[in-house]
Amino acid sequence: MAVLVIAEHDNSNLKSSTLNTITAAKKLSDDIHLFILGSNIDELVNKSKDIHLLSKVIKCDNEKLKNFLPELSAPLISNLAENYSHILAPASTFGKNLLPRVSALLDITQISDIIDIVSNDTFVRPIYAGNAISQVQTNQKINLLTIRPTSFEKSEDSGGNASIEEIPFVDTDLKTIFINREVSKSDRPELGNARIVVSGGRGLENSDNFKLLYELADKLNAAVGASRAAVDSGYIGNEYQVGQTGKMVAPELYIAVGISGAIQHLAGMKESKVIVAINKDLEAPIFNVADYGLSSDLFQAIPEIIKELDLLNQIES
Amino acid sequence: MKVLVAVKRVVDYKVQIRVKSDNSGVETQNVKMSVNPPDENAIEEAVKLKEQGIASETIAVSIGDEKSQDVLRTSMAMGIDKSILVKTQNTLEPLAVAKTLMKLIEKEKPDLVLMGKQAIDDDSNQTGQILSALLKWPQGCFISNLKIEGNKVSISREIDEGIENLETSLPAVLTCDLRLNTPRFASLPNIMKAKKKPLDIIDIDSLGIDTTPRIKTLKVIEPPKRKAGVMVSDVKELVKKLKYEAKVI
Numbered sequence: 347m348a349v350l351v352i353a354e355h356d357n358s359n360l361k362s363s364t365l366n367t368i369t370a371a372k373k374l375s376d377d378i379h380l381f382i383l384g385s386n387i388d389e390l391v392n393k394s395k396d397i398h399l400l401s402k403v404i405k406c407d408n409e410k411l412k413n414f415l416p417e418l419s420a421p422l423i424s425n426l427a428e429n430y431s432h433i434l435a436p437a438s439t440f441g442k443n444l445l446p447r448v449s450a451l452l453d454i455t456q457i458s459d460i461i462d463i464v465s466n467d468t469f470v471r472p473i474y475a476g477n478a479i480s481q482v483q484t485n486q487k488i489n490l491l492t493i494r495p496t497s498f499e500k501s502e503d504s505g506g507n508a509s510i511e512e513i514p515f516v517d518t519d520l521k522t523i524f525i526n527r528e529v530s531k532s533d534r535p536e537l538g539n540a541r542i543v544v545s546g547g548r549g550l551e552n553s554d555n556f557k558l559l560y561e562l563a564d565k566l567n568a569a570v571g572a573s574r575a576a577v578d579s580g581y582i583g584n585e586y587q588v589g590q591t592g593k594m595v596a597p598e599l600y601i602a603v604g605i606s607g608a609i610q611h612l613a614g615m616k617e618s619k620v621i622v623a624i625n626k627d628l629e630a631p632i633f634n635v636a637d638y639g640l641s642s643d644l645f646q647a648i649p650e651i652i653k654e655l656d657l658l659n660q661i662e663s
Numbered sequence: 664m665k666v667l668v669a670v671k672r673v674v675d676y677k678v679q680i681r682v683k684s685d686n687s688g689v690e691t692q693n694v695k696m697s698v699n700p701p702d703e704n705a706i707e708e709a710v711k712l713k714e715q716g717i718a719s720e721t722i723a724v725s726i727g728d729e730k731s732q733d734v735l736r737t738s739m740a741m742g743i744d745k746s747i748l749v750k751t752q753n754t755l756e757p758l759a760v761a762k763t764l765m766k767l768i769e770k771e772k773p774d775l776v777l778m779g780k781q782a783i784d785d786d787s788n789q790t791g792q793i794l795s796a797l798l799k800w801p802q803g804c805f806i807s808n809l810k811i812e813g814n815k816v817s818i819s820r821e822i823d824e825g826i827e828n829l830e831t832s833l834p835a836v837l838t839c840d841l842r843l844n845t846p847r848f849a850s851l852p853n854i855m856k857a858k859k860k861p862l863d864i865i866d867i868d869s870l871g872i873d874t875t876p877r878i879k880t881l882k883v884i885e886p887p888k889r890k891a892g893v894m895v896s897d898v899k900e901l902v903k904k905l906k907y908e909a910k911v912i
Contacts, residue, residue, distance in 0.1 A: 416792070416802060439822040443804050446757065446789035450796035455756045455877040458787045468881065473785050474680045478689050481881045522801045525817075525828035538823065542911070566912060574841070584807070584842055585825045590783065591701070591841055593823065599911040609679065616889065620909045622901065637892040637909065640901050650898040658906060 347431035348377040348401075352423060353394070354440045357384045357412065360394060362539045363436035365503060366495035368399050373463040374432050377401050380508070381426065383419050385412035395510055398502035408515035413524040414440065420447035421518055427452055427488050431466065437492035437594075438538070449490050456490040457482060461497040475590040475613035495538060496596035496617060530583055532570075537586065540569030542599040545588055545615070546581070547573040549604020549625065549644055553581040558648050559603060565655045571595065571615075573605045589614035604644045607632025624648075664811075664833065666709040666718045667773035668743065669764055670725045671699040672734040673784045686882040689784075698734045701779025703741075703846035704839040708809060709777055710742035711844065717811050720744050722771055726763055728752055732862060739857035740849030746860070747771075751867040751874070757789035759874035764790075765797050766870045773834070775816075780805045780838040791838035801831040807842040 349371045354361040364380070371378045379402040382391055391405045406422055423444075427433060433448065435441035437459040449456040461479075462470035468483045469491065537543065544563040550556055556570075563570045571588040572581065588595055590613040600618035605611060607623070607630055615621070616635050623636035624647050633639045640647060674680055674689070675697040681690045698706070712718035723738035723746040725731040735746035749763055768776065781788035795802035801816075807826070808819035811833070820827045821840045849857070867874065895901045905912045 417795075420796060439805060439820075442788045443792065443802075443822075446792035447796040447802070449758060449789065450761065450793040453758070455758045456787075456789055457878065458789060472886070473883070474674070474689060475783065475786065476886055477680050478682050478883050479886050480883045482878050483881050484878045486877055520801070522803075522829055522831040525830055527822070527824065528826040528828070529824045578842070583825065584821050584840075585823065590786070591781070599905070599909070610676070616886075620905070620911050621889075621892070622905070633892075633894075635889050635892075637889075638901055638904055639892060639894045640898070641894065642898070647898055651902060654898055654902040655912070658902065658912075 347375065348379055348429060349375040349432045349434065350426065350430040351378060351380050352433065352435040352441070352444065353380050353382040354436050354438060355382065355384060355390060357387055358390060360390070361436070361438070362500055362536070363438050363495040365397070365500040366498045367434050367436045367493045368397065368501040369498040370460070370463060370493040371432070371434050372399050372501070374466055379404055381423065382406070383411045383422060385409050391510060395508040396504050396506050397508065398505040400506050400508040402511060403508045404511045404513060406513050406515055410517065411515065415520065415522055415524065416444040416447050417520045417522065418518050419444055420451055422513070422516060423448050424451040425516070426513070430488060432489040432491060434491045434493055437494045441492045445490055445492055452488060452490070454486050454488055454490055455484065456492065457484065458492050459494050460491050461494050475610055476616065477609060477613070494594055496594055530585060534563055535567065535569045537569040537571055538593055538595060540597055542566045542568035542601070543571050543588070543595050543597045543618070544568045544601045544603065545571035545573065545605060546576055546603050547605030548575040548579060550576060550581055556581055558645070562648055562652055565652055573608070573611045602632050602636070603648065605632055606630045607635065664718050664775065665720045665722070665771070665773040666712055666775045666777060667768060667771060668702070668705045668709045668721065668723045668738065669776065669778035669790070670702045670706065670723050670734050670738055671779070671782045672696050672725060672727050672731045673699045673782055676700055676783055682883055682885050686884055688880065688883050696730070696733070698737050699779050699782045701781065701839050701841055704841060704843045705777035705779055706738050706741050706743060707844045707846040708839060712811065713742065722746060722773065724749065724764065724767055726751060726755060726760055726867070735862055736857050737849060739860040740854040741847055742853070744860065746862050748862065748864045749867050749870070750864055753874065755874050756876055756878060757787050758793055759872070760790050761793035761797055762872045763867065763870060763874070764794055766872060768798065775833060776836045778838055780840055791836050795836035798836065801835045803829060803831065803835060803837040805840045806837050807840045809837065809843065
């Protein structure tokens with residue numbers, strides 16, 4: 347049977363989380379359909395049909411779908427559900443906001459935040475902030491799954507030639523009005539998707555000192571992250587938070603600066619390939635998960651690292 | 664306006680949990696239990712609405728065994744007026760939790776339902792969204808700001824890209840982010856007072872809903888441990904190792 351992936355996008359481009367979710371879908375079926383709900387999405391649909399693993403792109407294009415209000419999207423998804431064995435969405439705030447509503451409409455229990463697919467009915471997911479791993483099985487007629495993007499590679503976004511199907515928009519009576527989205531603009535890579543992440547904690551002491559971190563991030567072409575302590579202290583916006591209640595990241599290199607390493611923070615980053623911890627406090631739990639630890643004052647260490655990186659670049663060029 | 668808050672009893676967030684040796688789950692016996700942290704934000708917000716004269720009554724609801732009374736007492740010590748425990752020995756899936764809450768909502772007729780955005784034990788992040796869909800009430804998830812004027816509800820939601828602002832109306836279901844407020848500590852006099860506040864206990868069987876689990880847990884295991892790393896002596900060594908050993912820069 348075919349598998350349906352719900353696309354996360356901004357009406358112009360797919361978010362990379364969609365490509366991760368398509369890779370997860372490949373473990374379930376060779377017949378993968380992508381459902382794009384949005385406004386003015388012709389170009390997006392045309393690009394998406396090139397995705398290597400897709401056999402069909404289904405679109406629903408309506409002005410009202412512009413801001414992804416889940417009350418409007420969920421019924422459109424549940425109307426298609428009977429054709430599919432599995433419906434997948436990324437376990438991002440987009441997918442978390444949306445898929446449980448489909449669960450309610452179909453009376454099917456959703457399985458959240460899947461990190462591995464064992465078989466068509468058996469899935470692996472972290473519980474207790476990743477301090478335990480649960481393997482679950484279900485025999486419901488449709489499987490509703492949110493997929494942790496960092497646990498699956500991105501699928502190729504070219505080389506395919508999927509068919510396109512359009513379905514009509516069906517309106518839902520809704521009192522909610524979208525006002526706006528406050529998105530912080532940055533030239534740095536997206537946090538959930540960056541090859542290198544440089545994260546700061548309370549050790550940075552104030553928002554001004556985060557500039558030091560930005561400088562290091564820019565040297566490494568890295569995304570910037572933060573611990574909840576730093577976010578709550580107002581040093582940096584919440585969209586940078588890494589952890590159980592923030593973002594899950596799994597970059598090739600994660601540099602934790604002035605972060606003590608509460609379990610809630612570790613939950614968000616311990617799947618990173620290489621972890622570096624820089625902290626004055628030798629007892630900080632972050633050192634227990636770090637591949638390389640440096641016990642040092644970050645205000646000395648970071649400028650030194652920047653200098654060393656400059657030297658390396660000079661040698662190479 | 665009446666506010667209903669859903670509260671879950673979970674292993675305290677500071678406890679390092681242990682996986683049971685038979686891999687059937689996580690040890691919850693003889694472990695410190697507390698109110699699920701984002702549910703505390705929901706309680707705090709409800710109490711604030713009462714203090715501001717916007718809410719006339721606040722009710723806390725928990726679903727669980729006898730012991731879940733303690734999180735309801737905590738809720739009332741923080742300022743909630745009364746509470747209801749729906750008693751069950753079973754662990755309910757989010758869909759069943761939402762159906763249970765719906766039954767109570769039909770009876771209690773609140774105008775606003777608040778709860779945490781996720782429980783820190785199973786990390787599902789589903790119940791509020793399901794409840795909103797079942798009730799056909801507007802949904803506001805992961806909120807970090809709330810303003811209610813008459814029937815109008817203005818919220819800010821924490822999303823991956825930043826913040827989303829929405830306007831909706833009562834009745835509504837809202838799930839709370841940790842950033843919504845700072846939950847108060849219950850003072851000793853308020854803890855004493857909470858002992859006298861009403862706490863009804865009803866049996867889940869009396870609600871007539873099907874709470875049979877749809878998902879079977881095959882096993883629960885410890886996450887793979889990271890192998891021990893090394894301490895480097897200085898920045899030069901660190902950069903060298905990242906460049907030539909780990910090859911990540």
